[in-house]
Amino acid sequence: xxxxxxxxxxxxxxxxxxxINRPKALNxxxxxxxxxxxxxxxxxxxxxxxxVVILTGSGEKSFVAGADITxxxxxxxxxxxxxxxxxxxxxxxxxxxxxxVIAAVNGYALGGGCELAMACDIRIASExxxxxxxxVSLGIxxxxxxxxxLPRLVGKGRxxxxxxxxxxxxxxxxxxxxxxxxxxxxxxLMNAAKAMAGxxxxxxxxxxxxxxxxxxxxxxxxxxxxxxxxxxxxxLCFATEDQKVGMxxxxxxxxxxxxxx
Numbered sequence: 483x484x485x486x487x488x489x490x491x492x493x494x495x496x497x498x499x500x501x502i503n504r505p506k507a508l509n510x511x512x513x514x515x516x517x518x519x520x521x522x523x524x525x526x527x528x529x530x531x532x533x534v535v536i537l538t539g540s541g542e543k544s545f546v547a548g549a550d551i552t553x554x555x556x557x558x559x560x561x562x563x564x565x566x567x568x569x570x571x572x573x574x575x576x577x578x579x580x581x582x583v584i585a586a587v588n589g590y591a592l593g594g595g596c597e598l599a600m601a602c603d604i605r606i607a608s609e610x611x612x613x614x615x616x617x618v619s620l621g622i623x624x625x626x627x628x629x630x631x632l633p634r635l636v637g638k639g640r641x642x643x644x645x646x647x648x649x650x651x652x653x654x655x656x657x658x659x660x661x662x663x664x665x666x667x668x669x670x671l672m673n674a675a676k677a678m679a680g681x682x683x684x685x686x687x688x689x690x691x692x693x694x695x696x697x698x699x700x701x702x703x704x705x706x707x708x709x710x711x712x713x714x715x716x717x718l719c720f721a722t723e724d725q726k727v728g729m730x731x732x733x734x735x736x737x738x739x740x741x742x743x
Contacts, residue, residue: 486503486518486521486522487514487518488502488503488504488512488514488515488518489501489502489503489515489518489519489522490503490540491522493531493532495680495683496531496532496533496534496683497532497533497534497535497536497676497679497680497683498526498529498532498534498535498536498581499535499536499538499672500519500522500535500536500537500538501537501538501539501540502515502537502538502539502540502545502546503540504540505539505540505541505543505544507547507550508541508543508544508546508547508589508590509539509540509541509544509545509546509547509595510546510547510548510549510550510551510594511546511548511549511550511569511594511595511598512549512550512553513550513553513565516568516569516572519572519576520571520572520575523572523575523576523579524575526579526581527575527579527580532581533581533679533682533683533687534581534582534583534584534679534682534683535579535581535582535583535584536583536584536585536586536672536675536676536679537576537583537584537585537586537598537599537602538585538586538587538588538671538672538675539587539588539589539595541588541589542588542589542668543589543590544588544589544590544595545585545586545587545588545589545590545591545595545598545599545611546590546591546592546594546595546598546599547589547590547592547593547595548590548592548593548594548595548616549569549593549594549626551620562622562625565625566625566626569594569597569625569626570625570626570627573597573598573601573626573627574601574627576598576601576602577601577602577603577698578698580691580694580695581691582603582604582679582682582690582694583601583602583603583604584602584603584604584605584606584675584678584679585598585599585602585604585605585606586606586608586671586672586674586675587599587605587606587607587608587611587613587653587662587671588608588610588611588668588671589608589610589611589612590611590612591607591611591612591613591614592612592613592614592615592616592650593614593615593616593617593624593628594626596613596614596615596628596632597615597624597626597627597628597631598626599613600627600628600631600632600635600661601627601631603694604663604678605656605661605662605663605664606662606663606664606665606666606671606674606675606678607653607656607657607662607664607665607666607671608653608665608666608667608668608670608671609653609654609665609666609667609668610653610668611652611653611656611662611665612650612651612652612653613650613651613652613653613656613661613662614644614648614649614650614651615628615632615644615645615648616648616649616650617648618645618646618647618648619648623645624645628645629641629645632644632645632661634701635660635661636659636660636661637659637660640659653665664678684740685740686724686725686727686728686738686740687724687740688719688722688724689719689724689725689728692715692718692719695715696708696711696712696715699711700712724740727739727740728740
């Protein structure tokens, strides 16, 4: 992968770790960082050596504190709309990456940072993490998907409260309302994320990808169409080596090794 000015990236045992690396700016998302995320996740989509991606922030204070307000403050209406569309497209790319993406939220996840975390499949937060969509205090609504992903995760009523009030919530409250999957001590955050990633890697890779696609597709269509989609991919997986390996291992009362094909 190319070197990036605002991102760190490494791969270890099939786990790709992406770190937003602007700690002096609390990892705020400027245009350059958004474009680097776009480039990196475009490459990850076709990188078979990366089985699971962990997305986090550099430093101890912040996952991503939001979008870079210094870049946004003088935008025109047209520029603001275009900026929102660019960021939405990148976050959609993360959401629809073939591999699972785990957000390891190590601090502030506000505005665009909360939206970035919500674009990931799973969110693990440290006890010191803070979440919020404070855009109404800046005279704007969320523009990177927050009004759409938040109600899908926590329900319409709770989402509207967070969006209308712009309040910040702690990790415990985020867990209580379903915004995050797990809360751990700060020193255990990356270990917890890597442990989950490692567990996912032991499962049938194609089946995991199909599960992700079926969930994402099903949320945007009616139940009957979603069931039809599930039946189709369910059937297709019976023609794969993963199915043969997994079911043979079950019958033989042993753990499957999906690298044995």
